[in-house]
Amino acid sequence: MKFKTYFVFVVLCLSFTLLWSAGRSDDEKAIEKLKDAFVQKFNAGDSDGLADFYTDDGDFMEAFSEAIKGKRNINDYWRKGKEKGMMDLILNTTKIEVSGDMAYQVGTYKLKQKAEPIKGNYLVVWKKQADGKWKIAASITAVN
Secondary structure (H helix, E strand, O other): OHHHHHHHHHHHHHHHHHHHHHOOOHHHHHHHHHHHHHHHHHHHOOHHHHHOOEEEEEEEEEOOOOOEEOHHHHHHHHHHHHHOOEEEEEEEEEEEEEEOOEEEEEEEEEEEEOOEEEEEEEEEEEEEOOOOOEEEEEEEEEEO
């Protein structure tokens, strides 16, 4: 019985994912791929790679902290985060809206900091560059 229930759950999740993906634009799909690549870089501890997702003058904000401005400072933030034990990031997109060369992405996140689970929400503002690639212009996280 457990296998049957698990199988039905997996099929439903896969069906939902395929249906959601089928109705999305190429830009939405590109942003979702970038989100997945961001998670891979985060979980590998690659602060340089994470900073590369941002525009040169990008902003990163989190609750109860000053805004972090610029790719170099964002790189330092992610490096220090890894040193503090941030790991195992999971991002779940709940919405992507695209308008011209700007887009926003909303979702939830989970991660661990020194093995303590942290959950929250995120908002990312994407800007399409002259070369057609999407970069993060600003992002903000909030802990639940």
